[in-house]
Amino acid sequence: MDQPPPIPETTPPAPPPPSVPATSLAARLLNVFATPSDVFEEVKAALPSVGNWLVPIVIFGLVTAVSSVLVLSQPAMAQKIHEKQEKVFDDQVKAGKVTQERADQMEKYAELAAKIAGGVGGFFMGFITVFGWGFLLWLIGRFALKADLRFMKVTEVAGLATSISALESLVRMLLIFGFNNPLASPSMAMLLKNPDPKNGLFTLLSMVNIMTFWALVVRSIGLGKLAGVPTGRVVVWVFGAWAVVISILTASSMALQGAFGG
Amino acid sequence: MAYSKKRKRILVFSSIGAVLVVLTLVAILRKKDPVITVQAEKVTRRDLVERVVATGKIQPVTQVVISPEVSGEIIDLAVKEGQRVWKGDLLLKIKPDFYLAAFNQAKAGYESSVASKEEAAANLVKANADFKRNNELFNHKLISEADFIGFKAAFEVAQAQLESATHQVDVARATVDSAQDSLDKTTIVSPLTGTISKLNSQLGERVLGTVQNVGTEIMTVADLSEMEARVDVGEVDVVLIATNQIARLEVDAFKDRKFAGMVTGVAKSANGLGQTALSTSSSSTDATKFEVHIRITEKESFLPGMSVTAEIETRYRTNVLTVPIASLTTRMPKEPKKDGGKGAAATNATTKAKAKPAGTNSTVAKADPLPAADTNAWRSDKKSKETKPIEVVFVVDGDHARMLPVKSGISDDDYYEITEGLKDGQEVVSGGFKAISRDLEDGKKIVKGPANPAADTKEP
Numbered sequence: 001m002d003q004p005p006p007i008p009e010t011t012p013p014a015p016p017p018p019s020v021p022a023t024s025l026a027a028r029l030l031n032v033f034a035t036p037s038d039v040f041e042e043v044k045a046a047l048p049s050v051g052n053w054l055v056p057i058v059i060f061g062l063v064t065a066v067s068s069v070l071v072l073s074q075p076a077m078a079q080k081i082h083e084k085q086e087k088v089f090d091d092q093v094k095a096g097k098v099t100q101e102r103a104d105q106m107e108k109y110a111e112l113a114a115k116i117a118g119g120v121g122g123f124f125m126g127f128i129t130v131f132g133w134g135f136l137l138w139l140i141g142r143f144a145l146k147a148d149l150r151f152m153k154v155t156e157v158a159g160l161a162t163s164i165s166a167l168e169s170l171v172r173m174l175l176i177f178g179f180n181n182p183l184a185s186p187s188m189a190m191l192l193k194n195p196d197p198k199n200g201l202f203t204l205l206s207m208v209n210i211m212t213f214w215a216l217v218v219r220s221i222g223l224g225k226l227a228g229v230p231t232g233r234v235v236v237w238v239f240g241a242w243a244v245v246i247s248i249l250t251a252s253s254m255a256l257q258g259a260f261g262g
Numbered sequence: 263m264a265y266s267k268k269r270k271r272i273l274v275f276s277s278i279g280a281v282l283v284v285l286t287l288v289a290i291l292r293k294k295d296p297v298i299t300v301q302a303e304k305v306t307r308r309d310l311v312e313r314v315v316a317t318g319k320i321q322p323v324t325q326v327v328i329s330p331e332v333s334g335e336i337i338d339l340a341v342k343e344g345q346r347v348w349k350g351d352l353l354l355k356i357k358p359d360f361y362l363a364a365f366n367q368a369k370a371g372y373e374s375s376v377a378s379k380e381e382a383a384a385n386l387v388k389a390n391a392d393f394k395r396n397n398e399l400f401n402h403k404l405i406s407e408a409d410f411i412g413f414k415a416a417f418e419v420a421q422a423q424l425e426s427a428t429h430q431v432d433v434a435r436a437t438v439d440s441a442q443d444s445l446d447k448t449t450i451v452s453p454l455t456g457t458i459s460k461l462n463s464q465l466g467e468r469v470l471g472t473v474q475n476v477g478t479e480i481m482t483v484a485d486l487s488e489m490e491a492r493v494d495v496g497e498v499d500v501v502l503i504a505t506n507q508i509a510r511l512e513v514d515a516f517k518d519r520k521f522a523g524m525v526t527g528v529a530k531s532a533n534g535l536g537q538t539a540l541s542t543s544s545s546s547t548d549a550t551k552f553e554v555h556i557r558i559t560e561k562e563s564f565l566p567g568m569s570v571t572a573e574i575e576t577r578y579r580t581n582v583l584t585v586p587i588a589s590l591t592t593r594m595p596k597e598p599k600k601d602g603g604k605g606a607a608a609t610n611a612t613t614k615a616k617a618k619p620a621g622t623n624s625t626v627a628k629a630d631p632l633p634a635a636d637t638n639a640w641r642s643d644k645k646s647k648e649t650k651p652i653e654v655v656f657v658v659d660g661d662h663a664r665m666l667p668v669k670s671g672i673s674d675d676d677y678y679e680i681t682e683g684l685k686d687g688q689e690v691v692s693g694g695f696k697a698i699s700r701d702l703e704d705g706k707k708i709v710k711g712p713a714n715p716a717a718d719t720k721e722p
Contacts, residue, residue, distance in 0.1 A: 038267065
């Protein structure tokens, strides 16, 4: 009996080479506000791009630095911030946790730190935000959504979403000047008559920040596009992860406050 | 699809842009009060001593200017400047020749008058004898009446001459006494124990002396063991000065020491009062000062004329609320609301109601050139113009200043006593000068900061 002719081996078709994105980086940074889905579709199909995460970090750092300088240049603002710091150290002295000389020294360092933080802290925070969210989103994608995602691609999503955080810094600065309150922010904490960072209600209402939620939604859209998962499912995971992280950070902050007084 | 995406982009960016524009406008247009940099200090309790500072000179308590009562050349000057003398010590002698001659002349005149008197007495005896003898003869009609009258007249003349001679003796005696006195005055002795603080004349100088006026001031004798400061106090402060008040004296010659003193006298009239119109015309613009005498209780080698600054302690307060002097300022109180409508109408009605029962007043009211409402409005305007400024301090209330009216008491160099309006522990604005005197008002935003001397330049 004749053997059937062997089936010729066919190699699977090669995946289409990654395409150059149709829009520029500037367009992507702007369109992430209006049409994030399209932006992240492009990112998914495109080659890795450093600009997608580096440029937003730079923008975020610049906006934060300028805001800091402008706010601290106002004598009333500087005085309010100084008084709050002074009160913290005075409480520590009264509680006997530090001596007056030490408190005076720490107050000087705090002033210097505030100036440095205002200047370069934005860039530092930008890096932390982008890579921190990149890592968090990668974890969600890997373990919750069971998607094989490359870390830097997810980081690009986190980076582009940071544009919204830069806008939030700008809005925050305008609110501080408009309401003459260094604690002003686009959150429900603005409803409080006497905002106090030590107040639990203030902390809770500060989290209800429209711009933060906007950024979270955009990140969810990006992750969903990369993982090929419906956005609604991703939103739950992203918001959940955010809530856990915020809770851990808030608890740590309160523990530190309790340890050092004030 | 692309069109809807484009519309979506336009909508989103427009919304973001609109929000940013609105927030920017709010930040720019929102009324921002200028923030005033101030310094602050807490209200504290302390003891206060009010002091009046005055300057003057040190002078001896007792000081006599020696001037002669007779004129002449100094032939003997027994003292030098700075020499200590005791009461009765010879100071100087004036050439006595003229006065000695005058004395001798007077003495001779006196003796002559005594001789004249004796002569007159002898004449009287003769005239008396003649009169008695001829009186007998006249009684026996042995002489004529004319002769008798002649002898009588001669007797009376003799009597008168004796009386005249007696008075002449008195005159001569007085002349002798005067000449003796003038002669005695050519020797001048010290009227008190002290030191020759000033010697103006020298041996051989001619000095002028009169009884009615002050002559040449030859020297000054002062008791330097008892010194006092004579200081000039302004009319505003002199009402606070009283005798027996304690004073601290700083003498320029003894910079590092302060001397104790006590007020012993306060002038009852201003310096320079009672001068002629010519002399006062140039000093009419000078400040009115009153001389205060302060006895220096400590002994030191003070010399008359040394400059001294006295701090007289006038009033004391213990444990009172105080604020820095710079904190206290004045502001005009806010004008009360003008009730030109209802208030004036009510007053008008009252005026008319009062006028009616009087009867005649209604005529006067009608003849009044100003209607009552306008009069009352004019009176309230006049009162508001006459409103006086009130004393206030600015209390730090967070980042705002709160203006509080206060009543002040005494003050020392640094602090004012506050009798009403403040509590212990409140923080008051103590600088800068421009902020307190002009810029600060109730509710203004403040920030505590370092003093800026350039911004605090006091305006003339």
